[in-house]
Amino acid sequence: METVLPYFTEMIPFNYICLIAFIVALYFHFQGKKSLPHLLLFLFVINFIEIFLIMFWIKQYKSNVLIYNIYSIFCVCYYLYVYFHHFWEKSWAKRFIILAIVWFVYALILFIYNLNELKVNTSSYNIGMIMVMVLVLKYFYDLIYVDKYRSIVKEPLFYFSLGLLIFYVSSFPLLNFINFFVVEDTAMLTYVKLLQIGNVFLALGYLGAAIWSKK
């Protein structure tokens, strides 16, 4: 207990919201309600990584860059999976998936290539997230111009998409130039605080998706 407790005391608002989202998703899972595909598993993994693994890695190896690089690939993969699941019936989705595979291979190569360097793979993360943003915008576009009108108030994917959009677009300067901030100690503290604000929107998106689970 004494070894686990410090992890919880160091939690930030983003972690709390993610944890609540996981509890909500778990509760609705036992009630037989469903939200986004494998959201519960995803929330479990991100909570485990964010609360325990990243903290553990920092304490153990003084840096979380390695975990962050794996974590970013995992997140982008899940986002792409959610949108491919949504757009699966569309003819272009199958072609788009090839692009996603190419990105994944590139991200893996970059990860292995930079394995021994203390460097965040911003290019692979940004390319992946730009692909996700294209799908998010396509989802919004379809909501307005393609699909029949439906209420978005209780649509999990809407909250998920909104959270991703606000998080990524507002945090883009920070995420894109992360390596610049990492070497600048004075800028690092401000950077972390700003990124945490962006992360809150992301977590709220997860929470919204979990809350509006359906039977």
Place this chain on the structure above:
Amino acid sequence: MVEKVNDINWIILSAFVMPIFLSVILIWFFISYQKKKYQYEVESKDAQLREQALIIEQQNSIQNERNRIATEMHDELGSGLTIIKYLSDGVVLKLADEHVREDVIKIAHYSTGLVRNMSEIIWAMNSRFDNVEGLFGYIRRYAVEFLEDHNIEHTFMAEDIKEQINISGEKRRNVYLVIKELLNNAVKYSGAKRILIEARSNPNLYIRIIEEGGIGFNPDESKELGNGLYNIQKRMEQIGGKILFCRKFEGMEISINLPITPDDSFKSEQNIQT
């Protein structure tokens, strides 16, 4: 050093551009979505109105058909049965054979009954009479004729109805048949010397029948014995009404209560349009 300055420039640029980009997307999305929602609501209302118009059209055509059948029954069958009755009456006077006379009298009697029953059906079918005033008038006519035939003193009191209150054909017919059965029972079994009928229509349709000077009956016992009371209860339930039996010192008090719903008005308004 140059690289670092470049990075800072890019950070500043993207820090300006990205929030603008985000705002544009969000504003575009929510305005467009609201517009789509508004269009959808307008279209839904249109579809709803079209659906209602279709239902009204269907009901009107049913009503027209009912009215046509009622008119044709009245004109063709009614006049035919009346002729049979008068011819039978005429033949009775000319016949010498007692047995044949009795049969012809029966024919005349049945014809009279059929004319009366058919008149009731026509009255129930015709949407012209879909109002409380018409119902009270019809009940009054029947009650007066029936009770006079059986030499029972009677009083009929109905409130002065100032505006038309609509009531569906189904309800009218069932209320009328219930009253008919109640008066029949009163004459047959209660031995009442005087019957008072009181009719009101505000806010519900309310009819009270007071039988005086008779033996009355216990409704719980009578329900087990005969079909009459069971049918009366069934008819009232079918149209959403209630009937209460109350035994008095010398006689009975029976109250009928029937809510008049907006649906009755809706149906009758359409009938007026036709």
